[in-house]
Amino acid sequence: MAEEKKPEEKPEEKKEVKWYTGMFSTEDWWAFWLGSFFVILGVIAAFTQTPLTGWIVSFKTWTSIEKSIAASHKELMSPIAALITSYIIFTILTAIGAYFMKWKLRDYLLAWTIIFILATISYILGKNAWISAPSTKWEKYGLESGLQLGGAHYIFALIIGLIIGNLAPKKFKEFIMKAARPEWFIKIAIVALGAKLGLKAVEFPGYATHLLVAGACATIAAYLLYWPIAYYLTRRFFGFNRQWAACFASGISICGVSASIATAAATRAPAIIPVIISAIIVIFATIQLIVYPPLLTKFWFNEPISAGASLGLTIKTDGADAAAGELLDEFMRAKAEAMGIMWEEGWILNAAVLTKIWIDIFIGIWAFLLAVIWVRYFERRPGEKVPKIEIWLRFPKFVLGYFLAMFLLMALGFSGVLTVEQLEYGVKPVEGALRKFFFLLTFVCIGIVTDFKKLKEAGIGKVALAYALILFGIITPLGLFIAWVFHRGMTPPPAS
Template structure:
């Protein structure tokens, strides 16, 4: 209550995703004045087992002759400084954060490098280039799967280590920062295929309507009439399953003043079921509809209920579908378009969390629990509940288009400097997200939640996933990413 419009700008993960994203975008814009403030970023090479060396597995993103080890060290120092500044502002335990962050960072890079080994990554038509006789042709998706697997092993079998890493394992913060970085990629895509982007945005509006107007009342009615849950439990669970996971559950619980335990329980279910979605859906969609990439991406955006898991699943789907298309369909799709289909849908849904929480607050205050002399709900609540990282994503997107549209030379210079941000930095944040999601996921927490877990499973896989795929098919069937 009585919060200012700028409350939380230095204290929330949402806002710090914006600040970190804008910092790196502005660093890339500095290239227009002859500065190179992003070329230090390290990235892994595709390499072959038996030919390991630092030069073979690592390189700097920029044109300058950075030694790969120095490039990696600078990458660590820059991101450690930025994240520690944010951790200090958010009042984390700084010593625990630095220690946990360092371990996560090193593990992430080891896993990322392993995932780039040619037998795991390269498509069949590049076997001869790397001297291979066999390969899995998983593309970059293997790195994500490996990071998730390692994280889940830590989170479920090495709980002392998971507790040590928990202060730094912040998947929602990492993925929101990556999404702000992604604004650059969307800017590039918008200039390449403006009509395609416009169509995705328009269909995203339809997806938002489906999520709020169809999923929510169905799940709420199921909770009330079939499982006989209370009004507040049904409302919070409906928001968590049908809209946007943890964010929507917490926003709804606050709006209707639900019992504190309800959003906690729902959040646990959201995170754990997101793991099943993340593991199952990308491979499942690739198998059942390998020639419908945008349908699959949009369906993920409607189905997966946390920003972290949706972006992670979208990135994995992008890698798996492009690798499969190159190996089996004879076409090379440009990277990022399938991921963008997933995120565009999800971000539209995210943008209206504040509005929905405000609507529910009105319903609960003035109808469900109406009492004499009750307080009023202010419009400012919409702003406070709005996901701020979306602002960063949109600001970077439109700023990139505005700057790049001023001339071809400026566009070329900006693109070269921004590539490490939307490429290597964004992928690193995705890798950190996968590892962190696994670390904080403890499947043993499902004990004692049989009734709610059953409702969640029925609603998610029996109602939301099929309807979401049908809606995505109606609006996106036949749409293809640009080919290389």
Template sequence: MSQQKIDWSAMWKKEDWWALWLGLLIFFLGLGPFANISLIGWNWHGNVWIDITKAISPNNKMYEWVGWGSLVLQYIFLLVLLCIGAYAMKYNLKKFAAGFTFIYWATAIIWIIGCWGYSAAVPTWDPKLGRAVPKVGNVVLPFSLGLTPEGGFVYLLIVGLIIRNAFRGFAEKLLDAARPEWYIKTAIVLLGTTIGVKAAGALGYAMVVLFRGLCAIVEAYLIYWPLVYFISRKYFKMTKEWAAPLASGISVCGVSAAIATGAAVKSRPFIPITLSSIIVAFAVVELLILPWLSWALYPTFSGMVMGAWMGLAVKTDGAAAASGALVDALIRAKAAGMGLNLESGWMLTAAITTKIFIDIFIGVWAFVLAVIWVTWIERKPGEKVRKLEIWFRFPKFIIGYFITFLVMLAIAASSSAAAKLANAAMGEIDPIRVFFFAMTFFSIGLVTDFRVFRKEGLGKVIVVYLICLFGFILWIGLFISWIFFHNVPVPLAKG
């Protein structure tokens, strides 16, 4: 192998590094609550709504007076930051700014539509009606698709696909700003903030729940991943650059894991991005099916088993949490009919804690795969691999993920007062992360040409996903959940 030196100019010329810089900048701005100020609290987040006037809110209540103006402020904020990066990376700045303007406003509008109650409201148990019904506040809806606001990801993808494949000329003008890898990598840097705060909160739960979360890591990474990779390669003849991100996306942590793995093994950029759209679509299907299956399986399987199962099975954080909440409500209602008054929140806790510990190791797994790919998979006979090659291969944005995760974990775990401030900071940062995810899915649609899929065999990828997810991943997850939680009862409510 020829001698290689670190190209320091990559630190201001590559998307990987710019995702790190932008993510860390937003992260440190979001730490304002620790100085009793709010520097980015005017950014907005979507609410599940029936009354359109209540569809969005600034992230910090002190900026409520800004109202819908927060959309404009966030647009200017992101436009400036991203244009700085675009200029440094020598993109066509005029085309980037114009394309980003359309992408931003289209994403915002579609995301708000995705938060409409008839689409996003998840059924919750109503004791007066004696059944689960979709609600927005105190308003009971006659029906809802129950997709959670994350259903907006699906809508964004669909609209992007329509524009790309039905209005090709217009779509071409947006491609300079349709940068799904840049957006998702920035979002993953910010994801460390959320995971760090939540992991610190999990430290206070019963040790058995923490232990189960750690065991989930062993399960997801050491059992699921090799099985999916083997099936993809052996029976479906998929290439390594498809099989590795697919295995991570199905078995580990959905979108974030697929992106990190793709970067570690140097897949072509559109591969993990394409897999991300499939992962989100399947997560919505799981959300609609698995909580009700859990309800049917109770009490054969205990409530804690069902809660942990949701954390293992559902691949996006929001859908996993929504599934856990619905399982908590459905099983408590069923138990009440059997004369058991179960305490609320424990099954949801099992779901979230399990998911958190899986999420934590996204960066670890990306590093492991980078080492494996450099040392064994792509190594030529007689070739000596230098350690520096691992640095070249390692996705740099994962450094940001570790920084934000470890900083917030240390702060939030230090004291209850610090934990409260950490939660306030997370409240300002996390909605921006979600919006970067949203722009990612719209951009995925904009860069996805169906003519390429016919060549790449996307149908084969979906078949592998179906076989692995419903063939063994769900059932192995249920079995291992049973092993660790079958003798852990949900506490009875007091009174």
């Protein structure tokens, strides 16, 4: 999850921290600020019925390339103008974040521009009708055949990223890494996804509540089972020491990178432990992102929401989880559409993201508990107390944006202040076009930061073996089971 805290930082270092620490210097907070800004802009547009969000570029299924892009509000500007405006506004806003996070602005801007162009090319290519249109729409596009690869744009983006991450010259790769921030981009998209869930909740109030409650229950069960099982196996079977086992168990069972770092801090483990575990987590999450959505679509099509929730329970980075959820949503709906079943977009994705978000929420509490256990039982530091502010500091702040967006839209919709149509006018470009474009950016960036050679470095292949065995042998089957127990029988509402 959160990678705003670099693994190179020594977890044992103590710093003076306040509740607002990091508010303008971490990716997590900047995802909250930018995501919330876009959602609020959408809400203002809904109130005033002015096209404040109409400039956001939207990518369409196409047979002639000039129809591949459009402004979200077509009457506002030409497609090219929308693309350029989107580039300028996204660039300015993310550059403000980059400036406050003290990144090298010039490098960021150049690398960001390349990533933006790559994402745009992937999006346009993948949305070609022959590649992506389901058979039910061939007639509409004048086709007699096609590949029916719903979500192909994400696959293209990932492949382009992986090529750069693994085959590009070292200098170019180092340069483009300056803006390859998959966790940041996905968190901005997830805040926008909160707006989508809020909007859908107004349309389908019972369904959204069910998904929220079921996701929370699945998370509680998973936390209490995953962690102790992973800890026990690594300690007893693989011979890890306590600090290794704790960081490993948190990484593989909770929320990947940030949980591993938080646990290292809580248990005062050497910095090298979360560094090695983080590298493994990122690589395996990418493998899961590639493998799980097609497998789930093929073998678990009758349980689409369970399948979505299982991603949240088994994929250990927010970026890969949400990306896999988006892919699964596309794959499942494309398969359903080919069978004449029309499902509302986004519910499978929301199941994947919601379970992951519940897991993220509990990181702070879990790290706090581990710190208390370590102080009290293993390190026996008499008189030392663990400050409760640790819970807040470990809390993923972008989650606040997600819930803020969701509850704001629900409040406006349920109270009757705005109708669904009015809300859609302002917010749809944010929860639709903008969110999907940031997903695309995430796919390119995940590919760039995934370096398979890292598995060979420093002998971490040995730890990776333990990770693979537990991930595929324990976490995944248990995740599938828990997801099924709490979501069985649920399917997305019919498309309106």
